[in-house]
Amino acid sequence: MKHFILPIVGLITLLATTASAHEGPDPLARWRFDSDAISQQGDQTKILPRRGPTGMLSGKFEMLGEKYDETLFLNGNQSAIVIAENHNDANKYLPTEALTVSAVVSISQPEQWGGLIGVIEDNGSQESGWLVGYDEKTFTFALRGKEGTGRLTYLKGKTAYEAGKLYHVVAVYDGETMQLYVNGQLEAESKEQSGPIQYPAKTPFMIGAYRDSDEFQSLKGRLREIVLYDLAAKKEWVDHDFEHNASLAALPAMESNDPLEFVIEPYLQFGTQSSMTVMWRTNRKALGTLYYGETAECPNRIDIPEGKEIHEITIEGLEPETQYFYRTESRLKPDADPLTSKPATFQTAVNRDTPFAFAVISDTQGNPAVSGKLAQFAWGQRPSFLLHPGDLVEVGPRDSHWTQHFFPSMNPLIRHVPFFPVLGNHEQNAQHFYDYVSLPTPEYFYQFRFGNAHFFMIDSNRNLDPDSEQYQWLEKHLSASDATWKFVCHHHPPYSSDENDYGNLWKTNKGTRGDQNARQLVPLYEKYHVDIVWNGHIHSYERTWPIRENRAVKENAPIYMITGGGGGPLETPGPIRPFFMNTVRHGHHYSMVRINDMKLEFQAYDLDNRLFDQMTISKQPAAAHE
Missing domain, CATH: 3.60.21.10 (Metallo-dependent phosphatases)
Structure with missing residues (x-):
């Protein structure tokens, strides 16, 4: 078993490039996702590491925050960072006997299978690799050892993450025990796996995605820093590391600054003789307004004062089997320019004797x-x-x-x-x-x-x-x-x-x-x-x-x-x-x-x-x- 403890120095000190400049081991790889890490070369966007391999960034992204708080926001629509399309091409950067991953990240869109960093195959008898990720509510850590159960073990944290808020997540494997820490607290542990990490035959090495041979689920959220070691951290090191990142974890939630757009355009639900429900979804929380009426001018309006991504407004008091018009507006602020849908029509449910x-x-x-x-x-x-x-x-x-x-x-x-x-x-x-x-x-x-x-x-x-x-x-x-x-x-x-x-x-x-x-x-x-x-x-x-x-x-x-x-x-x-x-x-x-x-x-x-x-x-x- 390989363990390490940094009694004083946390990950921030590991910015140093020589072993003599700090206590503790060098990581296999470290990525600090700030503006300095972004390199645009033609139509390619590279993520430059502080240590380790360069990543290729695909899909939409933006930088949020400033200086120490700066983070990379991925929008979840096939956006991800590929370290290697075939993990075998990056073997020298992958742990084998033991593993520690330290990450400062946020989640904006829950997923059943979400990925932050890893090499994983999750298909039947081929289950193998490891992944630090998340599900609909909490952070997760999956891994298979060569002497374990013959399948992946998934650890599930206890802290329900708040959308857009940064968390310090650490995953540890020492060849005998898997551990998952969130904001310095041990939240899950298992001894089901043992021995060296069992890697798939051929699977991508990814950041910001859950991707194996038949799945590709992108992260919608922020990446601030990820550090990967081939040693197993002790609790004392996790405590010190969290101390250096506690100020980030205390920051308020932050979401994308992208222009307001439709994720789902307006559609209709559960129409009756006297009511109709209109729903739509925007890419950011917004104030929703529904305009409707018996003409295309839509003279009536219903406002939702609370900002939401999924908007749901029910019109009451309508006449049976009557044609109505409707359109929607969404605003980031009451005085902001609206995102407006095209006018559409609907008819209320008919009377009992109407075809x-x-x-x-x-x-x-x-x-x-x-x-x-x-x-x-x-x-x-x-x-x-x-x-x-x-x-x-x-x-x-x-x-x-x-x-x-x-x-x-x-x-x-x-x-x-x-x-x-x-x-x-x-x-x-x-x-x-x-x-x-x-x-x-x-x-x-x-x-x-x-x-x-x-x-x-x-x-x-x-x-x-x-x-x-x-x-x-x-x-x-x-x-x-x-x-x-x-x-x-x-x-x-x-x-x-x-x-x-x-x-x-x-x-x-x-x-x-x-x-x-x-x-x-x-x-x-x-x-x-x-x-x-x-x-x-x-x-x-x-x-x-x-x-x-x-x-x-x-x-x-x-x-x-x-x-x-x-x-x-x-x-x-x-x-x-x-x-x-x-x-x-x-x-x-x-x-x-x-x-x-x-x-x-x-x-x-x-x-x-x-x-x-x-x-x-x-x-x-x-x-x-x-």
Whole structure:
């Protein structure tokens, strides 16, 4: 085991370049992220070290503060510092037997997997390397030793970081014990790992990013200093080091000085006959104002006096089935020039006896080119709202998947009509879902009325057995509903002919042909006369016959529809035709549902906006379940 103690001298003294000038060892590398470290050469920006390797800076950045307080701010949008694309090219700067990292940093955007410095691979049996990073609330330290558990151990701190505020973070590994300190305090410790550090075969050496073979999550926050040693520090050294950085940790939070911009342009949420919610996000905390009215001048206004990045304003007291205009303004200060959105329109929910239509698009995940095209086509048909059966994004905890994939691609539609989503498995119940939608509590399940239809929105990632919260809630409200049309939406399909999600039908004839958790709700659908159940999860299109008691019937029973072709990688049905299948199709698509009193028309369209399936349901007054 290698340990070192600096009894008097902290990291600031290590600015000296000769061993005789200080007590204690030299670091492998040290970066002080001030203006002197920035070297612009053509279109390349280099980070010059005080000691060790030069880094290549990509993406947007800015310098904040002055002199001793100066820091480098990375904006989180693919901005990062590459020390080596292949860590093997920088081996002499990487610790092996022991490690100490001392960092002074701030976090402005929480992430599930955030990185400050490290070399890491986090994929199954290949887990290896080390990383000092952060998650949605605290700082973290991950490492794998050659004689450890065969996987990474993650330490999680206790201090909940405040956005924009500097913290002193130290990670230590001595070959037997991992330790994580925040502002001088030991917050996590583990003896799961031992031996030299196990490095990946080939992974980048990064600062300001969590990056391995299939992930790249950039830091939005500040870097003040990072120092890397190949020795393990004792508690006394950490104490002295924090003493030299305590004044920085005591400074107030500081955020970017970038010009105010939209991260997410305005969009609509949970429209009713008398209200509509408008949401948007700015890159900095700002004062929000919503203008609205029945003309493009938008004579009415609502102000939010508190500065926020995610803005949410609900307009109350509107008239049913009425067209309104709206636009937003955001200001850093009350007298500052505003960031203004373009005027857009919306319509409040219609009266019970008025015809209406809505679009259905699911599994938009990770393919904005496709989902954006489908959104444009759907908007061309002027739906009243969008129903989304889940998997809005590929990885829910990654904010960039919301801000760079889902919202930009869907904006042509959702700036004019509200969208009503449910959670898919890819959302991973991430906080971003709850931050970016405005739905009735608890948001993971809810209901809404539109015209003569009643919609019940369920989270099929949770338990759905008869004793579960959602099952009992659903039975209560289904039994009380007097709607002409009853619809249910959840991500996982009770019936599916997919080739391998519910048993590999190319290798065996045994399979559940649908999600067994979700199928527990089927008796409720049959008992309370649900008309259609919309699902996603399977990236194809499928419509069943009406199904009652696990048999196909001609009418007056629930129809199950998988509309998972919104952008995700396409899937294929199995080799046989199950009893419930009416129509199945491989391809990206969207659907339109049109309702006029007791008549429902359904149509599905492909990526070229060509009709490929349709059906009509007509009810008689006695069958309307009024």
